[in-house]
Amino acid sequence: MSSFDFELPSSPHLPILLAISLILLFAYLFTSRRSVALTPTSLSAPPPPPLVDPTRLPSKLDRTNVRDTFLACRSLNGSVFRALEPNFATITYIGDPLTIKDIIDRPDSFDISSLHTAAAPMWNISLPAGVWFAHTGGQATLQHSSHLLSGSRLASLQQRFVAGFKKEFDGIETGDKADMFRLLSECFFQATVEALFTTSFPRGEYDGFLKWDRELNQFCMACPSPAGVAARDRFYSLAAQQIDEHLSECSLQVREQLNDVKNKHGQSHADAVGVVLRTAWLGSTQSPLSGAWLLCSLSQNPEKRKKVRDEVRVLKDKLGVSNVEEIASNPEMMKGDNLPVLDSMVQELLRVYSAQNVPRMCLKDTVVRAMDGPGRIKRYQLKQGDILQLLFWNVHDAQLNPEWWPEEGGKGEKFRGTLETFDETRFDRHSGTTKLDGETVKTWTPFGYGARVCPGRYWAVAEIKAFVMLFLDRFDVEAKGEMPRPDPMRWVGVLHAMDAMPATVTARS
Numbered sequence: 001m002s003s004f005d006f007e008l009p010s011s012p013h014l015p016i017l018l019a020i021s022l023i024l025l026f027a028y029l030f031t032s033r034r035s036v037a038l039t040p041t042s043l044s045a046p047p048p049p050p051l052v053d054p055t056r057l058p059s060k061l062d063r064t065n066v067r068d069t070f071l072a073c074r075s076l077n078g079s080v081f082r083a084l085e086p087n088f089a090t091i092t093y094i095g096d097p098l099t100i101k102d103i104i105d106r107p108d109s110f111d112i113s114s115l116h117t118a119a120a121p122m123w124n125i126s127l128p129a130g131v132w133f134a135h136t137g138g139q140a141t142l143q144h145s146s147h148l149l150s151g152s153r154l155a156s157l158q159q160r161f162v163a164g165f166k167k168e169f170d171g172i173e174t175g176d177k178a179d180m181f182r183l184l185s186e187c188f189f190q191a192t193v194e195a196l197f198t199t200s201f202p203r204g205e206y207d208g209f210l211k212w213d214r215e216l217n218q219f220c221m222a223c224p225s226p227a228g229v230a231a232r233d234r235f236y237s238l239a240a241q242q243i244d245e246h247l248s249e250c251s252l253q254v255r256e257q258l259n260d261v262k263n264k265h266g267q268s269h270a271d272a273v274g275v276v277l278r279t280a281w282l283g284s285t286q287s288p289l290s291g292a293w294l295l296c297s298l299s300q301n302p303e304k305r306k307k308v309r310d311e312v313r314v315l316k317d318k319l320g321v322s323n324v325e326e327i328a329s330n331p332e333m334m335k336g337d338n339l340p341v342l343d344s345m346v347q348e349l350l351r352v353y354s355a356q357n358v359p360r361m362c363l364k365d366t367v368v369r370a371m372d373g374p375g376r377i378k379r380y381q382l383k384q385g386d387i388l389q390l391l392f393w394n395v396h397d398a399q400l401n402p403e404w405w406p407e408e409g410g411k412g413e414k415f416r417g418t419l420e421t422f423d424e425t426r427f428d429r430h431s432g433t434t435k436l437d438g439e440t441v442k443t444w445t446p447f448g449y450g451a452r453v454c455p456g457r458y459w460a461v462a463e464i465k466a467f468v469m470l471f472l473d474r475f476d477v478e479a480k481g482e483m484p485r486p487d488p489m490r491w492v493g494v495l496h497a498m499d500a501m502p503a504t505v506t507a508r509s
């Protein structure tokens with residue numbers, strides 16, 4: 001079969017697919033200019049990953065459904081395959097834990113940098129600054145963010161975040177709520193932007209944020225909608241206003257990143273604001289959804305709410321603190337050993353309700369391993385210029401990987417629209433790593449791992465825990481409808497809800 005035979009029908013996602021081709025072009029231009037040492041491809045080189053034959057996909061498959069299209073391709077070709085998109089760009093999808101490890105372990109062969117340039121307009125970062133970001137700035141910013149989001153610096157951010165919640169919760173009126181998911185994610189978002197910037201960050205901006213957020217691919221492709229551009233410009237001007245008028249009140253994270261980008265890396269003020277906005281966007285896009293999913297799932301289950309409250313009460317007594325706020329403000333106190341039930345719930349939430357797809361570019365021809373049934377390994381050849389999508393979420397799949405995520409009869413809940421049974425007790429039995437081909441391989445990876453691991457991961461987990469603890473301390477919440485379905489069309493990152501979830505909120509004495 002010719003590689004041009006696979007043509008997905010045109011769809012509302014065409015701009016996204018076109019975006020991928022532009023990114024491809026950008027990436028190719030960047031990598032092709034580097035002096036890359038190619039590994040000679042011998043005659044016995046392994047084959048490339050199999051190419052999906054579209055004639056074998058179910059005829060009724062809705063190709064705009066990202067989740068189901070991936071699952072259908074996977075059932076034909078396994079967890080590593082190539083698919084030719086309608087614009088003739090071939091994307092290599094990688095959901096095998098060993099292949100992901102090989103790619104992450106070889107930053108000289110695979111990286112993300114060139115893909116940064118195409119994304120720069122999302123945050124109003126200029127082209128020259130985008131090129132700086134692609135070559136050195138991205139990695140430098142990532143390392144600096146890891147420093148800013150750990151230890152005592154993280155603790156000061158968390159305190160600001162908890163103060164933001166208190167204010168948000170003061171504003172919640174008890175009674176029936178038409179959409180608990182939306183209420184919770186918006187509260188979380190507001191507390192996040194106030195923690196990063198200042199308490200004068202305007203309210204009511206979450207709708208605009210969501211509009212902007214959903215157009216990442218269109219920005220990468222340089223074809224955002226006018227509404228997407230207006231939403232991006234609104235957030236850029238809000239960030240600039242916070243920085244220009246209230247810098248001394250902004251978080252240490254914002255102040256130090258701004259200084260670093262300007263003074264150490266010589267970028268303009270306008271571009272430094274863009275870089276800060278990017279970090280703020282990364283910090284505000286996935287965590288609010290995570291907090292909302294977890295509290296919505298708890299609102300379905302009084303026993304689990306009790307478990308969390310009991311665990312927090314025991315910890316309060318053990319630490320001799322007078323209120324929950326003191327624990328919620330301190331990421332150290334909320335560590336897994338102190339709050340094992342809540343910790344497992346957060347881990348399970350990120351397994352069930354997130355679908356991390358992370359792009360990489362292949363910089364030189366490289367052979368990678370993949371699992372080939374129990375105890376067997378196969379190899380694939382990847383080529384310079386290949387665009388890859390690492391599908392961390394595929395490793396979280398219990399049907400595919402029952403040895404790591406066994407389903408125990410009667411345990412857990414299968415919420416509608418999800419692929420996985422939500423059972424936080426599974427983390428009592430599995431640690432999130434395993435041995436494959438004699439090496440330790442990670443099996444729980446919602447934050448990625450290796451050199452590009454999410455630098456906000458400690459904050460994200462601390463935020464989600466604090467949000468749940470503080471809410472359940474102050475209110476009770478009972479669902480009046482089913483869990484919302486996650487949106488299969490946006491099967492990327494922490495998932496978005498397709499439905500409203502009605503619930504009743506009561507105050508606790």
Ligand code: HEM
Pocket residue numbers: 112138142145149279280282283284286287290350354356358446447448449452453454455456457459460494
């Ligand atoms: C539940 C919440 C979150 C999840 C699931 C998440 C997940 C991820 C993932 C999968 C990556 C890419 C890793 C890779 O390329 O291999 C990433 C990158 C990143 N995340 Fe997070 N993240 C979350 C919250 C946060 C927060 C709160 C911040 C704080 C500001 C943050 C800041 C970043 C940054 C700066 C990057 C690096 C992007 C780059 O330059 O490549 N994230 N995150």
